[in-house]
Amino acid sequence: MNNMRATCLVLLLAVVASSVALAWSKHRARELYQTLEKLSQAQDEAQLEWGRLQLEQATWSENSRVEQIARDRLGLQFPGPESVMVINQ
Numbered sequence: 001m002n003n004m005r006a007t008c009l010v011l012l013l014a015v016v017a018s019s020v021a022l023a024w025s026k027h028r029a030r031e032l033y034q035t036l037e038k039l040s041q042a043q044d045e046a047q048l049e050w051g052r053l054q055l056e057q058a059t060w061s062e063n064s065r066v067e068q069i070a071r072d073r074l075g076l077q078f079p080g081p082e083s084v085m086v087i088n089q
Contacts (some may be wrong), residue, residue: 057063070076
């Protein structure tokens with residue numbers, strides 16, 4: 001009889017321990033899933049920002065824009081045919 005009580009007590013402790021482990025495991029999985037969702041959202045936002053920055057860079061470095069700034073702000077102009085010298089080596 002005493003041996004049976006000890007076995008029941010051990011089984012009861014095992015059931016309680018596995019229940020606690022299961023609850024902790026589910027809680028941890030939820031925490032990790034929330035973290036994953038936040039990181040995924042941050043990645044999506046970073047991808048959008050990267051696309052906007054690439055578009056902005058393409059706009060700022062457009063040849064016509066650079067040429068317009070060179071003319072307006074710096075007073076530069078294309079040389080005429082009389083100003084071009086070809087050097088052969």
